[in-house]
Amino acid sequence: MNENIHLIRKNVINRKANRYANPDLVAHLYNEYRTQRYELDMAINKRNEHNKLIKQVVVMEDDFKREKKLEEHHKVAKCMKTDIQNREKKIGEIEHDLV
DSSP states (O other), X not given: OGGGHHHXXXXXXXXXXXXXXXXXXXXXXXXXXXXXXXXXXXXXXXXXHHHHHHHHHHTOSOHHHHHHHHHHHHHHHHXXXXXXXXXXXXXXXXXXXXX
């Protein structure tokens, strides 16, 4: 998108859409969207890796250690879930602004 911003600006002028089209804003929002989407994907991957580790905890012999690890996992998983939801909300706002 950034490589073709000059073509987009020219197209806006040719269509006489200067009053309602702002190619610089669109480019900024698109870059922000891509950044947020990348960070969301990384957070999801991190959560998935964390969830894979819980399988090892479930088969632990020691009940006390297992319960302690499960509690820790629950706290971390809850934080990850909240983070992912916030990122998804932010992406939704950016998508709305782009439309």
